[in-house]
Amino acid sequence: MEPTPPQASLEGVFALFESCGHLVDPGDGVTQLEHALQSAALAREGCAPDALIAACLLHDVGHMIEGAGGEHHEAVGAAWLSGCFPEEVTEPIRLHAEAKRYLLTKTPAYAEALAESSLESLEFQGGLMSTAELSRFESAPHHEAAVxxxxxxxxxxxPEAASPPLDSWRMLLARLASA
Ligand SMILES: [Fe+2]
Known part of the structure; x- marks a missing residue:
C-alpha cells in the first residue's frame, strides 16, 4: 500500500481509491471501490444531501488507510478526511460504527439486515449500547446522518450492481472540499 499523506486532499482521495480500491473485504464480497460507489449511488437515489452522498462514498476510506484487520477505520477515515472536508461529511463517517450499535440496541431486528462480518465486528466495537451511550449518541450532531x-x-x-464511476462524483466532492 502507498504511504497515506497525513492530511487528505481531493487528489489524495482519488489516489487512495486508485491504489487500494481493488481491495476486497472478505466479509462483503465486493471491492472497496464497488462498495463506495454503490453507497453513493444509493444515497443519491434516496435524495440525500451532497454532504451525505460524499460521506457514503468515503465512509470506508479508513479501511484502505489501515489495511486488513484495522479496528478503528471509522475514526481513522474521519480524522484523515477532516483535512479537507467539513464535519457534515466527516462526522457521519466517524459515527457510522456507533450507528450500528445504536440501531441494534434500539431495533434488535436490524441484525437481519447485517452481513455476518458486521455482526462479528460488533463485539470489539463495544457491543450493544448502554442507556448513557444511547443518549450520548442521540445528542451528537450528525447522528441522524450517521444512521x-x-x-x-x-x-x-x-456484487452484481452497476454504479456510476468514481469520476462522476468529482464535482460534488470538489464543491465540498477545501483542499
Ligand atoms: Fe461500509
Missing part, C-alpha cells in the same frame, strides 16, 4: 449512512452501508454489498 442513514449506516443503513445505506448495509445495502451496498451487491
Amino acid at each position: 442513514r449512512l449506516r443503513k445505506i452501508d448495509d445495502r451496498a454489498k451487491d
